[in-house]
Amino acid sequence: MSGNRDRYGRPAFRRTALAPGLLAAVAMLGGIALIESEAFLVFRFIVSILALVVLVFAFQAKHWWWIPVMLAIAVVWNPVYPLDISGPWWIGAQYVAILLFVLAGVFIKVPFTDEKK
Numbered sequence: 001m002s003g004n005r006d007r008y009g010r011p012a013f014r015r016t017a018l019a020p021g022l023l024a025a026v027a028m029l030g031g032i033a034l035i036e037s038e039a040f041l042v043f044r045f046i047v048s049i050l051a052l053v054v055l056v057f058a059f060q061a062k063h064w065w066w067i068p069v070m071l072a073i074a075v076v077w078n079p080v081y082p083l084d085i086s087g088p089w090w091i092g093a094q095y096v097a098i099l100l101f102v103l104a105g106v107f108i109k110v111p112f113t114d115e116k117k
Contacts, residue, residue, distance in 0.1 A: 017057040021105025024050035044079035
């Protein structure tokens with residue numbers, strides 16, 4: 001038996017935050033080109049919502065250390081009360097958040113349970 005498989009050969013865990021984490025990272029990469037435009041507001045909505053989705057998956061997986069990270073991203077990128085950040089600090093924050101989304105997607109794992117369907 002391999003270490004990441006159960007006795008039936010199925011994966012022992014699911015990476016529930018991988019899809020929203022990668023989607024947020026791709027959206028942020030695309031949004032970097034639009035930082036100074038009005039269209040960036042759409043990317044702020046996308047990033048904030050996906051940060052909250054990853055936060056819920058981190059809570060379900062009991063990975064408590066990711067909750068404040070995703071909450072901070074949701075607050076900084078919120079479109080309702082935007083923070084006044086610009087210039088190289090804002091671009092640097094974009095890249096840091098991209099890295100954090102990818103890492104959260106890879107490391108947040110939920111074990112499979114033997115539920116009767």
